[in-house]
Amino acid sequence: MAFFSKIEQGQSLKETVYEEIKNAIINHSIPPGAPLYERYLSESLGVSRTPVREAIQLLEREGWVYSVPRKGTFVCNISLQNAEEVLQLRKAIESLTMELLIPIITDEQIEKLEQIYGLQSSKKENNKEFISIDKDFHHALAELSGNRRLVQLMQTLSDQMRWIGIRAVLLPGRTEQTLQEHLAILEGLKRRDLEQAKQAVLAHIEHTRNAVITSLQ
Structure with missing residues (x-):
């Protein structure tokens, strides 16, 4: 039988933030090529920057956004x-x-x-x-x-x-x-x-x- 670690409270918050940002990308509320600003997103969603940062990292791993050193994070374009x-x-x-x-x-x-x-x-x-x-x-x-x-x-x-x-x-x-x-x-x-x-x-x-x-x- 497998044993699992307890889910941290912040984990569900991260998932919620992830879904909100991803849906905004899918619906083009955040259009392709647009920058993502942690401060703006955290204020808009009413959460701290930590779950926003974690959600953006997950979105980048899945290919929805990409980061440019010293410039920021941007929504991928539809190729x-x-x-x-x-x-x-x-x-x-x-x-x-x-x-x-x-x-x-x-x-x-x-x-x-x-x-x-x-x-x-x-x-x-x-x-x-x-x-x-x-x-x-x-x-x-x-x-x-x-x-x-x-x-x-x-x-x-x-x-x-x-x-x-x-x-x-x-x-x-x-x-x-x-x-x-x-x-x-x-x-x-x-x-x-x-x-x-x-x-x-x-x-x-x-x-x-x-x-x-x-x-x-």
Whole structure:
């Protein structure tokens, strides 16, 4: 049996600060390339500088921010390579998701997916909420597959996808296009048509890729 050290009180505070700063980065409330000031963050969050400093160190280890000697710490920029790598993995994972889903998905589960779709459709004017619900839609697909490791991979990629996705939905018409693409995925699932569902997923990710590339140029 494993024995664990007691969790220090400051540890949960560090995690809370970490999540707050990371979400601000993902939502572009702190935009790519922006500097991070410990004093400003500690005052804004109502905490001492210690958990802020620890959270920033963790964010740097995970590749969200980077430090420049004698200049400070900055939010990483969204690079084309970063976007390409994430989207390549999405193609592989979501194609597999369709293969696993088609034989087992029920009408009740499709109805739940449609409810998420309806909620996302109602948030077209709010980019942050739209992208957050977009994540929920794709997570739900993964969870319904029954493959726990696939779900873990999706969770690992989801923060990066939300960060990248904010740029994509800024393009005129992209939110409406995204909804149409999700509708096509649902149609493939309703028909239990594997080829249709896979093609809908691949088209969705390719259109996302094109939108991201356009936004980065």
